[in-house]
Amino acid sequence: MTASPDNAVIYKTADLIASDIDAYLDVHQHKSLLRFITCGSVDDGKSTLIGRLLYDSKMIFEDQLATLESDSKRMGTQGQDIDFALLVDGLAAEREQGITIDVAYRFFATEKRKFIVADCPGHEQYTRNMVTGASTADLAVILIDARKGVLVQTRRHSYLAKLLGIRNIVLAVNKMDLIDYDQAKYDAIVADYTEFAASIGISDFTPMPISGFKGDNITDTSANTPWYTGLPLMAHLETVALDNDADQSKPLRMAVQWVNRPNLDFRGFSGQIATGTVHPGDAIRVLPSGKTTTIKKIVTLDGELQEAVAGQSVTLCFDDEIDCSRGDVIAAADNPPEVADQFESTIVWMADDALVPGRSYWLKLGTQMVSATVQAPKYTVNVNSMEHMAAKTLELNAIGVAEISTDKPIVFAPYADNHALGGFILIDKISNATVAAGMLHFSLRRAQNVHWQATDIGRNAHAMLKNQKPKILWFTGLSGSGKSTIANEVEKALHLMNRHTFLLDGDNVRHGLNKDLGFTETDRIENIRRVGEVAKLMADAGLIVLTAFISPFRAERDMVRAMLPEGEFVEIFVDTPLEIAEARDVKGLYKKARAGQLKNFTGIDSPYEPPEHPDIRVNTVEMSPAEAAEYIVRQLMPLK
Amino acid sequence: MTKTLTHLERLEAEAIHIMREVVAEAEKPVMLYSVGKDSAVMLHLARKAFYPSPPPFPLLHVDTTWKFKEMYALREKAARDAGMELIVHQNPEAIARGINPFDHGSLHTDMWKTGGLKQALDKHGFDVAFGGARRDEEKSRAKERIFSFRTATHGWDPKNQRPELWNLYNARKAKSESIRVFPISNWTELDIWQYIHLENIEIVPLYFSAPRPTVTRDGMLLMIDDERFPLQDGEVPVKRSIRFRTLGCYPLTGAVESTASTLPEVIQEMLLTTTSERQGRAIDHDQAASMEKKKQEGYF
Numbered sequence: 018m019t020a021s022p023d024n025a026v027i028y029k030t031a032d033l034i035a036s037d038i039d040a041y042l043d044v045h046q047h048k049s050l051l052r053f054i055t056c057g058s059v060d061d062g063k064s065t066l067i068g069r070l071l072y073d074s075k076m077i078f079e080d081q082l083a084t085l086e087s088d089s090k091r092m093g094t095q096g097q098d099i100d101f102a103l104l105v106d107g108l109a110a111e112r113e114q115g116i117t118i119d120v121a122y123r124f125f126a127t128e129k130r131k132f133i134v135a136d137c138p139g140h141e142q143y144t145r146n147m148v149t150g151a152s153t154a155d156l157a158v159i160l161i162d163a164r165k166g167v168l169v170q171t172r173r174h175s176y177l178a179k180l181l182g183i184r185n186i187v188l189a190v191n192k193m194d195l196i197d198y199d200q201a202k203y204d205a206i207v208a209d210y211t212e213f214a215a216s217i218g219i220s221d222f223t224p225m226p227i228s229g230f231k232g233d234n235i236t237d238t239s240a241n242t243p244w245y246t247g248l249p250l251m252a253h254l255e256t257v258a259l260d261n262d263a264d265q266s267k268p269l270r271m272a273v274q275w276v277n278r279p280n281l282d283f284r285g286f287s288g289q290i291a292t293g294t295v296h297p298g299d300a301i302r303v304l305p306s307g308k309t310t311t312i313k314k315i316v317t318l319d320g321e322l323q324e325a326v327a328g329q330s331v332t333l334c335f336d337d338e339i340d341c342s343r344g345d346v347i348a349a350a351d352n353p354p355e356v357a358d359q360f361e362s363t364i365v366w367m368a369d370d371a372l373v374p375g376r377s378y379w380l381k382l383g384t385q386m387v388s389a390t391v392q393a394p395k396y397t398v399n400v401n402s403m404e405h406m407a408a409k410t411l412e413l414n415a416i417g418v419a420e421i422s423t424d425k426p427i428v429f430a431p432y433a434d435n436h437a438l439g440g441f442i443l444i445d446k447i448s449n450a451t452v453a454a455g456m457l458h459f460s461l462r463r464a465q466n467v468h469w470q471a472t473d474i475g476r477n478a479h480a481m482l483k484n485q486k487p488k489i490l491w492f493t494g495l496s497g498s499g500k501s502t503i504a505n506e507v508e509k510a511l512h513l514m515n516r517h518t519f520l521l522d523g524d525n526v527r528h529g530l531n532k533d534l535g536f537t538e539t540d541r542i543e544n545i546r547r548v549g550e551v552a553k554l555m556a557d558a559g560l561i562v563l564t565a566f567i568s569p570f571r572a573e574r575d576m577v578r579a580m581l582p583e584g585e586f587v588e589i590f591v592d593t594p595l596e597i598a599e600a601r602d603v604k605g606l607y608k609k610a611r612a613g614q615l616k617n618f619t620g621i622d623s624p625y626e627p628p629e630h631p632d633i634r635v636n637t638v639e640m641s642p643a644e645a646a647e648y649i650v651r652q653l654m655p656l657k
Numbered sequence: 658m659t660k661t662l663t664h665l666e667r668l669e670a671e672a673i674h675i676m677r678e679v680v681a682e683a684e685k686p687v688m689l690y691s692v693g694k695d696s697a698v699m700l701h702l703a704r705k706a707f708y709p710s711p712p713p714f715p716l717l718h719v720d721t722t723w724k725f726k727e728m729y730a731l732r733e734k735a736a737r738d739a740g741m742e743l744i745v746h747q748n749p750e751a752i753a754r755g756i757n758p759f760d761h762g763s764l765h766t767d768m769w770k771t772g773g774l775k776q777a778l779d780k781h782g783f784d785v786a787f788g789g790a791r792r793d794e795e796k797s798r799a800k801e802r803i804f805s806f807r808t809a810t811h812g813w814d815p816k817n818q819r820p821e822l823w824n825l826y827n828a829r830k831a832k833s834e835s836i837r838v839f840p841i842s843n844w845t846e847l848d849i850w851q852y853i854h855l856e857n858i859e860i861v862p863l864y865f866s867a868p869r870p871t872v873t874r875d876g877m878l879l880m881i882d883d884e885r886f887p888l889q890d891g892e893v894p895v896k897r898s899i900r901f902r903t904l905g906c907y908p909l910t911g912a913v914e915s916t917a918s919t920l921p922e923v924i925q926e927m928l929l930t931t932t933s934e935r936q937g938r939a940i941d942h943d944q945a946a947s948m949e950k951k952k953q954e955g956y957f
Contacts, residue, residue: 038925045851050664119818121799122792124845131664133843145820152822261667262659274677279710287706289674289824318708328662330673330706343681367820381825384681440823449829451819 048126050261051254054135054150054183056174057160062191066160066229067123067136070251073236074125120150129255141173144400144414145367148454151181152440155260158187158250163196163226167209172217173400175210179219180363180416180456182436185257186214186222189250194228198241217403225250264327268352269293269301270430270438272383273345277332285316285332286341288384291437293349294326295333300350303341304428309350310337344385346428346438354438357460358426363418364391366411368445368452374410375542377576378452379444380423383437388424388579390546391443393539395419409539411453420461424579432456446572479559483517487556487585488653490563493574493628494591495620496606497598499637499645500565503591506646508563516561521548523566536617542573549577556585569619571626589649590631595620597638665852672699672840673706674824675803676787679838680706680713682828683785687744689774690716690735692728693904694860695789697735698849699841701858703787704739711740717777717786720747721769723758723906725882731861738859746777758908759887765906775811778835785828785836793845803842809833850924863901864923866915870894877911902927 034041057063123134135150137143151157157178161171178186188210196202207224214222225234226242227250233239234249248256270291277285295301299312315322316332325331333347341347348354366372372391380389394417396405411417432439443453480487490507492500501522508520527534531547534540545568552562568574578586598620599607610618617623628634633652635645662670679686688703690696703712716736736743748756751768758765778786792799802818804826819827828836841849853860870881872892879886880901881894886908888894899912900923917923 034925034928038921041928042851042854042921042924045847046663046665046855048664049661050667119800119815122843123799124793124843126845126847131845131848149820149822153824259661262661265659274674275681277707277710283709285709287677289670316709318705324660326660326662328667328670330670330677332708379829381827383825384678436823440825442820442822442825442827444827444829449827449831451821451827454820454822 044128045126048129048131049259050131050133051156051257051259052133052135052154053156053158053254054137054147054154054178055158055160056137056147056178057170057191061160061162061170062229063160064136066158066189066191066227066235067134069229069232069235070132070134071123071125073232073251074127120146127251127255132254141170141400142414144173144177144416145365145454147174147177148181148365148367151178151183152436152454154181154183156185156187156254156257157183158189160189160191161206161210163190163192163202163206166206167213169401171210172213172403175214175219176217176398176400176403179217180365182433182456184260186219187250187253188222188224190224190226191229193226193233193242194231198226198233198239200242200244223247223253225253261328264292265294267292267327267435268349269295269299269347270349270354270435271295271331271333271347272385272437273341273343273347274384276342283334284338285334286345286347287330287332288347289330290325290327291383292327292435294324295331296324297321301335302348302350302353303339304346304348304353305356305426306340306345307353308339310335310339312336344383346383348428354428354430354435355460356426356428358424359420359422359461360429360457361418361459361461362421362441362455362457363416364394364411364421364443364453364455366413366415366417366453368450369413370445370452371413372411372453373542373572374419374539375546376570376572377424377446377579379446380421380427380441381444382427382429382439382441382457385427387427388576389421389443392420392422421455421457429457429460431458433458446575476557476559479557481559483559485516485559485561487559488561488587489552489556489577489581489585490561490587490589490649490653491552491568491574491577492563492565492589492591493568493631495593495595495598495625496567496618497601497603498591498593499642500567500591502642503635503637503645503649504563504565506642507649510646510650511561517559518561518563519555520563520565521552521555522564526551526566536623538570538617538623541617542570545570545573545577549573549580552577553580556581567619567625569623569625571628574628587632587653588628590628590634591637591645592627592634593637665848665855668841668844668848669702669705669852671824671843672702675826675838675840676703676706676712678826679785679787679828683836685781685783686714686785686787687717687778687781687783688712688714688787689789690718690732690743691789691904692718692724692732692735692861693789694849694853694864695791695841697858697860698844698852699787699789700735700739701856702840714787715742715744717744717746717781717783719770719773719777720745721765721773721906722747722752723765723769723885723908725861725863725880725904725907725910727861727863728904731859735859744777744781746773746780748773748776757885758906765909769906778811783835784830785838787838787840789841790839791844791846791849792842798842801839801842803839804828805837805839806830807835807837811835846927847924850920850927854920854924861904863904865920866898866900866918868896869899869912871897871899871912878914879910880907880912882907 055063055067121136125132137147137150159174190203190206203226225247226245227234233241236249236251238249271288273286273288275287277287295312297312297314301312302309313334313336315325374393375390377388377390380387394408394411397408397415397417399406430438439457441455442451445452492504494500504520508518511518531544534544552564555562602608609615610621619625633649718732748769756765756768790798802821806819871878872894897914898916900915901912915926917926
């Protein structure tokens with residue numbers, strides 16, 4: 018191996034450490050930070066390149082080197098040479114397979130900067146990992162094997178880097194040693210890439226011929242490529258412009274994380290400034306309320322600041338006691354961000370379970386957490402060919418453009434303008450897994466033009482007149498479990514008690530309001546959403562609403578629960594085992610389903626997710642419908 | 658005019674952001690406090706994150722009874738200075754069975770540290786625990802998330818980690834599940850030292866060289882911190898000028914011979930040294946993937 022740490026920068030550092038540690042510490046203290054990703058597939062030499070950067074910046078210790086040498090001999094792919102890739106591939110299972118499957122973070126530093134490298138796997142099945150690494154990167158190093166040129170994965174990596182808004186792209190044409198440092202071949206690759214890059218909107222990138230294995234153009238300009246006039250990789254990384262600096266010239270945006278209230282005399286709003294700068298006396302606006310005030314002081318443990326800039330975590334105090342809490346955004350008074358509840362977005366699906374259009378997910382954007390539903394995608398993007406393809410859902414690693422709506426307005430900015438107010442994650446409400454990441458592009462006009470009209474007679478007034486507390490009694494259970502029969506009995510009992518009620522029955526609603534819907538998962542969700550909205554309007558009108566729907570999915574029942582004030586949604590599980598419901602088969606539907614004449618029938622070829630903690634549970638094997646109804650009414654008392 | 662933030666300013670801001678997210682979203686957070694230099698930095702960052710309030714969570718020290726005496730002294734003082742409650746947990750089963758590092762090998766770590774930690778988290782019902790681990794320490798750490806999800810039995814599944822994008826952390830979980838949060842994930846050993854230097858953070862004096870009683874055993878330089886240290890045949894304690902790069906249980910923590918008695922000297926020595934930080938710890942040496950395995954079992 019021809020190690021070439023004949024690098025002036027590194028020797029200078031080492032000398033300084035030895036001779037004048039205080040001077041070194043002073044230098045180190047003023048370093049800036051660059052985060053970047055390396056993208057490439059197994060054979061492109063990505064791990065080797067990172068290993069080389071660590072090695073050349075003296076980040077590998079003797080004990081690690083000793084382990085590395087023994088590992089290289091045992092399982093390396095470079096013969097007797099040191100296999101830098103082994104240094105980088107972390108988890109045990111991955112080392113055995115010889116591939117990097119998760120995002121790993123590496124650290125090294127030079128005179129000028131500290132670097133955090135997100136090492137991302139390259140295969141298509143790891144698109145989500147690359148997107149994760151790219152989300153925090155200022156720069157992407159896209160590796161190409163000089164022998165192979167621009168490949169499908171090069172396109173994929175470039176598209177993803179562009180999608181996540183990485184402005185600085187380095188095209189590292191690697192393994193130049195294996196094509197004898199041939200300038201013509203290099204130029205052809207660069208020309209090829211330039212054409213492709215333009216087609217996906219990348220107008221500017223930095224190409225360089227390198228060899229991670231031999232060390233060409235890594236820390237020093239290589240004598241093997243005299244025709245190359247650009248900077249070596251390390252020097253480029255040390256001087257490229259930082260996103261954090263650019264963010265400071267944008268208008269002020271700070272999402273409030275936490276209200277700091279140690280005593281009655283102090284109220285501060287803590288957060289990390291996303292863009293812009295802030296000073297005492299600045300006029301600010303709190304979104305979504307739109308209220309304005311001025312900054313009184315910027316508080317830190319190190320004393321009050323006269324200025325704070327994008328990237329800093331601070332606590333701001335206002336001149337007035339205006340309302341402000343977690344999820345709100347503090348913004349420049351004369352240049353506030355938009356507030357909306359419907360958007361067009363690009364979504365990267367990251368979970369094994371596909372997107373269910375219409376289902377309610379948690380959406381986290383900045384410090385805002387709201388319920389959101391995603392429409393069926395307009396199209397998905399083939400990450401290899403960039404073609405748009407029709408799709409009904411998003412599977413693992415799929416990237417699609419879809420409309421998204423939130424249950425209340427959120428403060429946002431287009432992702433292209435502001436990553437902190439445009440990037441979001443979706444969280445499954447049952448498993449709590451992070452299932453997707455997305456980028457908001459713009460709000461949809463109808464969200465901007467449809468406003469909530471305040472009315473003077475509110476839901477309390479309606480309920481008081483009826484002398485009752487509104488409720489939704491949500492009966493759920495298999496077809497044939499007895500939901501409608503029991504709900505009918507309960508309504509009769511409540512009616513006798515002079516309660517104002519209304520029964521929404523599954524079959525009846527499908528004759529009118531929902532007659533356009535079928536029985537696919539998406540249609541079932543929309544069915545329940547509409548019923549939920551109607552039931553909520555009736556509850557707003559002061560009624561006790563009874564609904565009898567199979568409502569097989571937990572997520573949708575929880576969605577309706579979330580629409581209502583605490584305690585108004587009463588989930589009643591009509592618990593009947595499938596065998597019994599099927600044996601009853603009042604409407605003959607199970608027979609049809611078993612015969613294959615009825616598709617997506619709950620319990621047969623479509624799942625039923627029983628409530629985990631129903632408010633009321635009735636067992637129809639042990640109770641008659643009348644007994645079940647009486648039991649339910651007893652549980653509901655008192656009704657005022 | 659642009660004010661470029663230094664890497665330490667950005668790391669500090671990131672750690673503060675992470676801590677505030679936890680406090681806003683967790684039900685009952687706690688900060689694991691090991692009294693080491695990483696814990697010292699983490700505690701300092703917590704004071705910054707919530708100033709002028711004290712950090713709104715307690716400190717938890719999972720004690721093995723085998724830490725250095727000077728660590729116990731600083732532990733009490735640091736909690737008091739920060740205005741925080743200090744919870745000390747010692748595994749009662751390990752006490753009863755007299756588990757110690759001399760006779761019980763890896764069982765010592767399993768019971769006192771891994772077992773003790775799980776007990777303490779369960780006993781107090783903490784749903785989020787801050788830890789001072791860094792990604793540069795060890796390979797399996799390099800891939801761990803900042804918000805690292807744990808099952809009801811405290812297990813870690815490295816193959817099934819939640820994607821973590823931008824600075825959006827998902828703190829949602831079912832009851833009985835928990836999350837370990839590592840606010841200084843992106844700091845390196847040098848960053849830690851530099852920050853301690855810059856912010857004048859108090860650390861255990863054992864990090865600085867002084868003449869201390871030692872013996873050499875299995876290639877490690879061990880300090881005799883109290884009378885519980887059983888000398889083997891022929892072993893005679895020798896005063897050597899030593900210091901520690903990491904601190905744990907004293908019989909398991911290797912010292913280095915050094916004359917570095919000030920912070921700049923320590924940093925200088927660290928930068929010129931040729932071995933990695935965890936080399937002084939017996940726990941990592943068993944096998945290459947030992948830390949990954951320990952973490953899956955619930956070790957921090």
